[in-house]
Amino acid sequence: MTRSSIGHPAASDWRDQASCAGEDPDIFFPLSDLAAPGTEAALARAICRRCPVLIACRTWALDHGEDDGIWGATTAAQRRAIRRATTETIPAVRRRGDGAGEESLPG
Numbered sequence: 167m168t169r170s171s172i173g174h175p176a177a178s179d180w181r182d183q184a185s186c187a188g189e190d191p192d193i194f195f196p197l198s199d200l201a202a203p204g205t206e207a208a209l210a211r212a213i214c215r216r217c218p219v220l221i222a223c224r225t226w227a228l229d230h231g232e233d234d235g236i237w238g239a240t241t242a243a244q245r246r247a248i249r250r251a252t253t254e255t256i257p258a259v260r261r262r263g264d265g266a267g268e269e270s271l272p273g
């Protein structure tokens with residue numbers, strides 16, 4: 167997502183339904199990642215929670231390593247935590263080699 171074209175231009179299959187289209191892009195790129203009530207991040211996340219493509223947006227941001235802005239109701243710090251948790255969990259299950267827990271792995 168660029169500041170000049172909020173709505174995720176690289177993911178044209180779902181961006182047309184983005185609830186953030188027409189919103190002030192600065193809301194989605196707040197100076198602070200803190201999402202306390204009344205902050206731009208909190209406002210952006212509230213818009214995201216009503217968005218019909220929230221999951222597609224969040225997945226795209228995670229898959230592409232987006233490390234700036236609010237995507238799919240997540241801050242950059244939250245996405246980093248999700249990526250860390252994912253990369254730490256999947257190898258541990260695969261190392262175990264007993265298949266336990268693999269039914270819950272994506273893909």
Ligand code: SF4
Nearest residue numbers: 184186214217223238
């Ligand atoms: S989830 Fe949020 S950032 Fe993503 S398209 Fe919807 S409103 Fe925009």
